[in-house]
Amino acid sequence: MGVDLAVTGATGRMGRAVLDAASDREDVSVAFAVARDASDREDARDLDAVPVEPARDLDRLLAERDPDALVDFTGPASSVEYVAAAAEAGVASVVGTTGFDDEGEQALRESAERAPVLKAANFGRGVHALVSAVESAVADLPGYDVEVTETHHNRKRDAPSGTAKTILETVEDARPDDPERVHGREGEAPRAAGEVGVHARRAGSITGEHEVLLAGNHEEVRLTHRAEDRGVFAEGALDAAVWLAGRDPGRYEFADAVSADAEATDERDATDERGGSDR
Structure with missing residues (x-):
């Protein structure tokens, strides 16, 4: 089964890139998308067939749609708010937002005590x-x-x-x-x-x-x-979300997901080699 995602900042450059990348993958689906500049629900914009709903409804949407992970590329203040809401709902968060001050970093650490949080400055x-x-x-x-x-x-x-x-x-x-x-x-x-x-x-x-x-x-x-394209970062964030969903609370790094993927590839290659030698 694929990983259900909540996408914040959906009308921004990276939010759009995440939605575009998700639409081309079979291992993820978008449960809902929100943005601060979305209009009221009945007038919400349709972005790549995903309704963009007001960010003020995030708590309700997390409870009703029950996503596996939240992907956030917004700003430090909003990111802290969104990750805290996700943690309260027991939802993992993948954070590509940068520019946090010490207080923001501390808030993310506190959220990580309740749900897994993976923050990276770059997902390439x-x-x-x-x-x-x-x-x-x-x-x-x-x-x-x-x-x-x-x-x-x-x-x-x-x-x-x-x-x-x-x-x-x-x-x-x-x-x-x-x-x-x-x-x-x-x-x-x-x-x-x-x-x-x-x-x-x-x-x-x-x-x-x-x-x-x-x-x-x-x-x-x-x-x-x-x-050359923001899709590079969007794909990396989605890879991180697939890897992070369902893990124990804690702070994680993108390097953890990349290393795990490399180990899985090595194991598959070794299995293929062993299978080939038997034929």
Whole structure:
């Protein structure tokens, strides 16, 4: 049986992408979708054959439709509210919202005590691979200068992006000297030893690009991920929802779902090889 989903922020860019991706999959179905800008129920917009209902009805819809998981790409304040409502109903939450402050992060942790919550700054599998590559490269190239640059569309609110922050945390974990983050440069700004440059660009409708530059010893290494469509993130969020539904309360990471999928693939491949050797 497929996983029944509740989708918040359904009229936003990512909400639409999640609904579009769900419509093409057999392992998920949309129980309902909500948005703050939806009109009253009788006038609710129809988005890809899914009625978009007012977000104020979320508690009632969770009780009546009983979804397996909620997928949220909205804003920090609304996300905290939606995840809390889902947790109260015993529904798992997959959160792609970024920009939480300490209070918001604490609220998500409290919700995770009642229901499973998986939060990720980026649901692209390629970004997961990028972070792993960055960890290895930084460890293998001690002393090399590191610069992190991210580029997104001109409507993105938080800077640097959540993915860039994850990359920066990875760099800092790999370097015991606790490098200093320097956001942009202006005027006389020679590079200090141990700093990590951080640059955020906002332009046009760019979906998302992250580059990590390591330079030293008369050479440079560039690690780049470029997302060409929001469907990449929507598909990853749906994969996470399928994996998360039915799990015990707690805080989970997208890496958990990716690793589990990789292990399952390895097991299938091993089974196929054993079957082939018997024929």
